[in-house]
Amino acid sequence: MLKAIKPFIALFIAAAFVLIMVPALLVLPFSIKEENGRLSQHVDGQVRHEGKKVNAISEPAIEVSVYRAQSRQIQKFPLESYVAGVVAAEMPADFKIEALKAQALTARTYIVNQLMTHDKAGLPDGADVSDTIKHQVFRNDEELKKEWGSQYKDKLSKITKAVAATSGQILTYNGKPIQALFFSTSNGYTENSEDYWSSSIPYLKSVSSPWDKSSPKFYYKKTIPVSEFERKLGIHLSSGNAIGTVTKRTPGKRVGTVDFGNKKLTGKQIRETLDLKSSDFEWVRKGSDIVITTKGFGHGVGMSQYGANGMAEQGKDYKSIVKYYYRGVEIQSSNNLLHTLTARK
Template sequence: MKTIKPMITLFVVSAFVIIMIPAMLVLPFSTNQANGKLSEKLEQKRESPEEINSPAVEVAVYRTETKEIQQLPLEAYVTGVISAEMPADFELEALKAQALAARTYIVNQMLTKNAADLPKGADVTDTVTHQVYNNNDELKKRWGTDYEWKIKKISKAVNDTKGQILTYDGKPITPSFFSTSNGYTENSEAYWESELPYLKSVPSKWDKDSPKFHSRTAISVTDFEKKLGVTVSDGESIGTITKRTPGKRVATVNFGGKKLTGKEIRVALDLRSADFSWERKGDNIIISTKGYGHGVGMSQYGANGMALEGSKYEDIVKYYYKGVAIQSSDSLLKTMTAKR
């Protein structure tokens, strides 16, 4: 019996080696070729932007209140921007359109390295100079008991569009946006010096339902004259509008020989829009405006109106930004990460 047991053990070990060694040599090569499943999964994982880019790309945000620079993952930054820039009770498709605009802006900003008036090491500030940004603590304080559903909704808009940006001729656009139009958006060159082919005036009928569509304000004649550097006659005449923009806003006004642009007047008098009219009432001038914001690019209330009618975010952004494409930021982010 003592002799048989070692012989049996030797036989079992030998059989195991003979069978398993060839299998171990073949298995790593034959499995993938047989069904393609494993290689497909590995390829998908390698190409997934969210797997590769989100952890690697961070945005350096200068927090103006604390005077500190905060490093944030790209998509977390986009979430904080949408939360600050667009009402959370807007339609999901409008929030998705805003996500594309916000993400495109920061990707373009980081690629061009436009650091004018920025503290060293910062990509953007958290103000309207770039994009307004709020962190979770600020949102919890602002939203209170509504925080959970609002952040969940905005997070979905960000996740559903993850990695997507707007491009024109393969380059990220300048995705300007504003609150409410006067019924039309504006050509970029009518407000800024640069003429951009994708920022052209389009009708935006949905804005009439915005609570910010109409506004009236009163200013004394004295303040009016001081702020604009003009003299207003004692009669009803205040100034003559001599030209309007493609977006139906005031282009120029003639005050007895002195010409001012609608933008100059809007800024000097702190008006909501450059689509204004006025009338004199005693020692005051009553100014009425239509719309809220510069009018260039995507109207946020217009986007929400389109979404309410059933438009998807792709339709919304392509309506307000002419000739653009929606593409993955993957390759651009890889390049950016490699340079840092």
């Protein structure tokens, strides 16, 4: 009887070993890659981060063709890898995780909208998007290793976690992806889209953003020679201290219009012509120079990155953050839109 039992026990032990070890061997390569700071993997329709299921959303395989401006080459990246590269390039990795999630959501929304609209203006054939501020700044894995050095592993792990937590999600308005505009630092308010660009977009409206005042980019000073100031703006200043009159301000507290006597310019025109950080500015003449002080950094439309981080520091989650800066939007799955894109190819 004992001799008959021994083979049965050996068979039982072998079967148990297979049941335990095979799943472990299947998961192990993905866990190792993530421990080394690699981007999250899609396994059997599940997004995994640190070996755990993060979001049970099955996504179609979509690649983004990125025009690398420096090398003048087109490189292809899986959608979620592209999103991670944008978040890593556009927002400081030491920001709060909820702010990084909000940035991931805007980055994914932006590229899905770009892929849907087929706006290829200024791009070479075969490219979907560039890696510059014309679209979204992007860094690949090797570039991040050089930029972050010894902090690469920890920073990329945090970015990957933020991207994985929002996987498959985009921001929509009336069922369509929004123009998910964002910028660094507000002057205390965001700007209406129509007060910086020509079109009025219902979800891009001015809101208070008091968190930005703690941003290191809130104030900035720039000194310009009077002669250069006149030449660039196409004006002539009198010998006194007067430098035009602000005749209008926007709801976002930025300069709307400046009257120089024989010429009127918008705050946007002045900002872009003089390469200022913001269109909320004031200036003073000091001898042969004009000293310009700006508040905020960026166009001011959409989500403020430092504002998002300030909200996160106060305990707000990424959903609250994006719905505050983009009025009336919904967070929806991108699956149907991505499947449509896949069917077109």
